[in-house]
Amino acid sequence: MTDQPTAPSPPMFGTLAVIGPGLIGSSILRRARRDGTIAARLVACDIDPAVRQRVAELGIADRVEADPLRAAADADCVILCVPVGAIASVGARILPAMKPGAILSEVGSTKQSIIAAIAPALRPDIPFVPTHPMAGTEYSGPDAGFATLFDDRWCLLTPLEDTDPAATARIETMWHHLGARTRVMDPAHHDRVCAIVSHLPHLLAFTICGTADDLADETRSEVLDFAASGFRDFTRIAASDPVMWRDIFLNNREALLEMLARFMEDAQAMARAIRWGDEDFIVDRIERGRRIRRSLIENRQA
Amino acid sequence: MTDQPTAPSPPMFGTLAVIGPGLIGSSILRRARRDGTIAARLVACDIDPAVRQRVAELGIADRVEADPLRAAADADCVILCVPVGAIASVGARILPAMKPGAILSEVGSTKQSIIAAIAPALRPDIPFVPTHPMAGTEYSGPDAGFATLFDDRWCLLTPLEDTDPAATARIETMWHHLGARTRVMDPAHHDRVCAIVSHLPHLLAFTICGTADDLADETRSEVLDFAASGFRDFTRIAASDPVMWRDIFLNNREALLEMLARFMEDAQAMARAIRWGDEDFIVDRIERGRRIRRSLIENRQA
Ligand SMILES: NC(=O)c1ccc[n+]([C@@H]2O[C@H](COP(=O)([O-])OP(=O)(O)OC[C@H]3O[C@@H](n4cnc5c(N)ncnc54)[C@H](OP(=O)(O)O)[C@@H]3O)[C@@H](O)[C@H]2O)c1
Ligand SMILES: NC(=O)c1ccc[n+]([C@@H]2O[C@H](COP(=O)([O-])OP(=O)(O)OC[C@H]3O[C@@H](n4cnc5c(N)ncnc54)[C@H](OP(=O)(O)O)[C@@H]3O)[C@@H](O)[C@H]2O)c1
Structure with a gap:
């Protein structure tokens, strides 16, 4: 028996277009370029000339377009990587220009409101696959991305x-090539899960920074001097992009407000227990945090 | 001119006793042992025989005592490193046994309630210097400590x-030898600053873990699967020791409840802005988080 050299399989797509080569979009382009298995040609599209020039300098696309219609016209797959509030309108604009059979995808952090807003513009011959890669940093723009x-x-x-x-x-296979694990779920369920694991923590982090900022001037400077690990972790979360988070909060309004209401009830209960010295209640709440933490470590997501 | 070899200066204290060689106490012992400039002899005291045996095995004290009175009797400085709720009672017990002129110190995370509780037991010939080292990890016990x-x-x-x-x-000089920077402040001011930079963030982190835990079973398992960076940072905070945090919450009750009340008002305002789509308000709150974050980075505490 001899080993047959296997011919390299052709890339999944002829042309892949990324609209919005920011943190997420440029990371997709970088990995696709490095990997070679995702697309034969990479197109990036941005409205800002400075961003287009930077993307060209970085060499992470074969073509850089200003006009999303031109970027989408010959693509076999288009991924919208713009802020949540712009996804449906950009999608509705490019859909009429897309090739029959091409796939439209997007990477927004919320799902139901995007799907509802883009629905009237969808075409039966263009499958639409919404996705949410659960990865990110506190930075944005084309220089923030990286292949891994x-x-x-x-x-x-x-x-x-x-x-x-x-x-x-x-699209699932494409994300495996991009390095990710995938799971298919219902959009409403997605929005509830993300409201508790990501959107509510960010809302609390932004809020506590504001609360600290409101304190008297002297205390504020000491807040900065003595920020213990607790507050430090919060501000790491709170450093993310304002437009992105504004859009996420407004687009996942319902699930987020429900989770916030539950959280506020729980915080009130904790406040009551502290006021009345209910030690068992307090220890029980702390123990639950440790349990969740342990499960996270076992799930190797920590 | 010739260089005179300088004689090594003698250690600050003859005997230093650490009551409660847990994370903080064993870290003091380790650094003092490594450094040599703090004390000639190190004594550790713990009520638990297993901890005493472990401390002896680790070799981080010259003498390991079960009885705090014996540990304190010949010490030139005693540092209470037990949970906040036990500091005043352990202090009151050992004070009558201490040598005139020896210094009593402690490392509790809150200050006013400890000072009030120990006040009746204080002796005019034993200076009492409360401290709060703003360092820690999510682990506890003698194996958790480290010299740096x-x-x-x-x-x-x-x-x-x-x-x-x-x-x-x-005591300030001792903390410089232990590696820290020091600042002297009023106990009430300390409690307010720590309520916002450390105690409230921990309270929120414990609470959100509980809120997530209350969700329906299916969502809960997905909370664990998909815990994005937001929730991950929260659970890191939330993994700390229940008894320590129970004591901190109860002992800094007043400042903590005031900060929590301010925070809840701010969170309600954010909820209202999300419900009514007040984009400017939301972006303003997010921007403030970023500003605080930037100041933290400039202060090199991040
Ligand atoms: N960052 C994360 O942690 C994360 C994680 C998962 C999913 N997401 C989602 O990924 C998407 C992109 O986020 P990102 O972090 O990559 O953001 P980013 O780095 O700020 O990039 C956003 C891109 O969208 C473009 N853009 C902004 N507003 C636009 C508009 N109105 N019309 C057309 N293009 C516009 C930007 O162009 P200019 O530079 O020219 O403004 C930029 O190229 C968002 O939907 C976000 O919810 C983010
Ligand atoms: N960890 C932090 O992040 C941090 C930061 C700054 C200040 N502090 C303060 O430092 C102190 C110690 O915290 P730690 O993190 O070092 O805790 P730790 O690792 O749990 O150590 C606590 C020590 O106190 C002993 N102890 C517990 N209950 C006692 C009691 N009722 N009577 C006598 N001894 C008792 C323990 O002995 P056994 O092992 O025998 O139970 C152990 O040796 C606390 O006051 C805390 O507020 C902690």
Whole structure:
């Protein structure tokens, strides 16, 4: 028996277009360029000339376009990587220009409101596969991306009921090439899970920074001097991009407000226990945090 | 001119006793042992025979005592490193056994309630210097400590009005030998600053873990699977020791409840802005978080 040299399999897509080569978009481009298995040609599109020039300098796309219609026209797959509030409108603009059979995808951090807003513009011959890669940093823009951003992170896919399963499967395979693990779930369920694991923590982090900022001037400077590990972790979260988070909060309004309401009830209960010295209650709450932490470590996500 | 070999200066204290060789106490012992400039002899005291045996095995004390009275009797400086709720009672027990002129110190994370509780037991011939080293990890016990824990961290000192300034200065020097930067402040001010930079963040972290734990079973397992960076940072905070945090919450009740009330108002305002789509308000809050973060980086505490 001899080993047959296997011919390298051709890339998944002829042309892949990334609209919005920021942290997420440029990370996709970098990995696709390094990997070679995702697309034969890479197109990046940005409205800002300075960003286009930077993307050209970085050499992470074969073509850089200003006009999303031109970027989308010959693509076999288009991924919208713009802020959540712009995804549906950019998608609606490019859909009429897309090739029949091409796949439209996006990477927004919320799902239901994007799907509802883009629905009227969808075409039966263009499968739409919403995704949410659960990876990121506190930085943004084309220089913030890196090829390994998605390694071993989850990418959640929330196809519509009538999305062609073959298209969902291709996008899933693409995310495996990008380094991620994937899970398909219902968009409403996605929004609830992300409200508790990501959106609410960010809301609390932004809020506590504001609360600290409101303290008298002297205390504020000492807040900065003595920020213990507790507050430090909070501000790391709170350093993320304002537009992105504004969009996420407004687009996942319902699930987020529900989780915040539950959280506020729980915080009130904790305040009551502290006021009345209910030691058992306090220790029980602290123990639950440790339990969740242990499970996280066992799940190797910590 | 010739260089005169300088004789090594003698250690600050003859005997230093650490009551409670846990994370903080064993870190003091390790650094003092490594450094040699703090004390000629190190004594550790713990009520638990297993901890005593472990401390002896680690070789971080010259003598290991079960009885705090025996540990304190010949010490030139005693540092209470037990949980906040036990500091005043252990202090009151050993004070009558201490040598005149020896210094009593402690490392509790809150200050006013400890000072109030120990006040009736204080002796005019034993200066009392409360401190709070702002360093820690999520682990506890003698194996959790390490000699560099305090390097470049703040240690806050909150001497009483009638504490001998020379004793405060010696404890300050000791903390410099332990690697820390020091600042002297009023106990009430200490409690307010720590309520916002450390105690409230921990309270929120414990609470959100509980909120997540209350969600339906299916969502809970996905909370664990998809814990994005946001929730991960929270659970790191939330993994700390239950007894320590129970004591801190109960002992800094007033400042903590005030900060929590301010925070809840701010969170309600954020909820309202999200409900009514007040984009400017949301972006303003997010920007403030970024500003605080930037200041932290400039202060090199991040
Ligand atoms: N960062 C994360 O942690 C993370 C994680 C998962 C998913 N996401 C999602 O990924 C998407 C992109 O986030 P990112 O972190 O990569 O953001 P980013 O670095 O700020 O990049 C956003 C990109 O979108 C472009 N853009 C902004 N507003 C636009 C508009 N109105 N029309 C067209 N293009 C516009 C930007 O162009 P200019 O530079 O020219 O403004 C930039 O190229 C968002 O939907 C976000 O929810 C982010
Ligand atoms: N960890 C931090 O982040 C941090 C930071 C700054 C200040 N502090 C303060 O430092 C002190 C110690 O914290 P730690 O983190 O070092 O805790 P730790 O590792 O749990 O050590 C606590 C020590 O106190 C002993 N102890 C517990 N209950 C006692 C009691 N009722 N009577 C006598 N001894 C008792 C323990 O002995 P056994 O092992 O026998 O129970 C152990 O040796 C606390 O006051 C805390 O507020 C902690």
